[in-house]
Amino acid sequence: MTKKVVMCLGSLTIAAMAMAQAAFVSDNRVAVFYPPQYDAAQHEPSPIFLHEPKALNPLPAQWSVRPQFSKADGKSIATIQVEGDVDFYGTGEVTGPLRRNGRTVGLWNIDTPAYGVDGGSHLYQSHPWVMGVRADGSAFGIIADNTWRQTISTLDHKVTFESLGPAFRVVVIERDSPRELMKALVELTGSMELPPLWALGYQQCRFSYQPDTQVMEIADKLRENKIPADVIWMDIDYMDGYRIFTFNPKEFSNPKRLNDYLHQNHFKAVYMIDPGVKAEKGYFVDDQGSFGDYWVKDKDGKPFVGDVWPGACHFPDFTRPDVRRWWATLYKDFMATGIDGVWNDMNEPAVFGGPENSMPIDNWHLGGEGVEPGPHLRFHNVFGLNMVRASRQGLLLANPQKRPFILSRSNFLGGHRYAATWTGDNLSSVDQMKLSVPMSITLGLSGQPFSGPDIGGFCESATGDLLAQWTAMGVFFPFVRNHSIKGSAQQEPWAFTPEVLDVCRTAINRRYLLMPYVYTAFREASDCGMPVMRPVFMADAKDRSLRSEDKAFLLGGDLMVIPQWAGAVAEPEKGTWQPITLEEKADRYQAVLKQRPGSVIPVANLAQSTTDMRTDSLTLYVCLDNEGKACGQLYEDDGDGFAYRTGGYLITSLEATRTKKRLTVTLSPQEGQWTAPERTLRLASVANGKIQYSAWQKGNTATLKLKH
């Protein structure tokens, strides 16, 4: 093919596509493969990509990872044969191990209590994405640009996507390392914008805290018990008869007063909004939606009605730009009561008694702005994505100066642009606690850096021991929230024994001590797609002994977290990472933390919320490498708002050197115009399993005379 012809293909004329299988590269190592009979109208514009992959050059002859397209039993299939030893990762929200060789995953979002439906083979979200890491540490990624129902199977030498929809295109990315692959994925799909700092704090939730006085009691108890916390969550019972955008006139009669109370105590308030709108004349949301004819239709073109919490419900057709714009307007008055964030649940969508807990696949969506009308079978998997896309618009409309925070149960590859994730209705069991580690790592490797499970487990009752174990580990996940189901044993840190309370407090303290480091890791995720929570193998992609490790994990690039229950784990760099403690005495539940040689980790003084956290006094944990050097970074900004986009942030480099017995760390501004506070620094030298602290010192340099 001449370059000119390829440029033509770039305009994606369907006729040209149908003639033959075409493949071209969009940057020099991203290839897009089109099947015969490709019909762009059935797939594009893609919800996955931020920008349509552009045609630049013909595919080089030596390109190795190529799909074969076929049809069988009415299914559209893409098969990718791979050579050599490849470890597979990704495929989204999944049960089972981190390494995905020999697995089949369904991509059909479903409400699946305790991951019990179909043996946990498909969950609330779908990510048609497979990551391969070769023996030499080089990596490739495969995206099936397809929202239709499908499965992914990953055998050792073959990846297969099998879809009930029309033939779809496949994008293949080639990179030299998993790190670069993550960056390339974000270049295609867009980045997660920085969340507000408070969203990184500890969060207390229950189905449901009610009435409002109970919410205030929970807030008081967190403070009394010295459990640092940032957020309290309002589950569906705050509503009036489960009508979204309303408040129960008895139990939540004055949400503004409640939210003010929370704010005065340095908490934020997050409230749930479901997609199902109670079908009821006179209810403003239903009236507006019916007036605008905004509902998803059944196969006969009538508004579809299905049961959820409020009883019979209509469902907004979020594929429509006009519906998203309307939905966004609903948030204005709601947020004006002082609500800080929104929790979008049930958006698979869940329909009680519906086929596979959802709506019929022949329901009809209208699309718009280039998206053709189509059946639910096409749009089911992006119902949640389109909902949170609309919600995000709404939060920005209501509070243009604030970073939106939305938590969503359902989502799709690319949906990290709009919302964070929790992993749905897990079970209060040791097994599902362990399972949550590979699940959140895998979400991170699938482009969603901001996820976490219900700590303590949602379904059934946690024991004190389980909560202690889970909290000790869960505080190192990107999203940290304790949540439990109605009717189960209370699950707050103080609900069990004084020992459990102490364990939870120590663990949550650790989160807050590490907050400057955690925030810096979030910044890296939003900047270049590196997951906040990473598999251990990312510490050394060439070390094949790390490839299956999924009990231990990394938080950012410099800290390894080894849960107490993990036993022996595979450690990077020949086990040279050094244990650190953040408190005088850690109890038997606390995770073992190990620091990477060559790193500097900034640690704050303990605060009871991120509102109270300061970065003026920092303890710098220094673990020198063999050359007696170490470095790190600190990201700071206002913690909310968008000033950081125009220079209102600061990246400080933390440089440590050892000369003879003297350890010196120097802080110097690297990037951004945010004004650093006057600092007081303390060094913590980490070596040979011990920590030596310096005195507190004013200024941007601190030193320590080493004993060893």
Ligand code: MIG
């Ligand atoms: O049908 O809002 O996953 O976190 O507490 C259950 C009540 C509905 C499911 C969510 C869960 C939430 C619950 N919701």
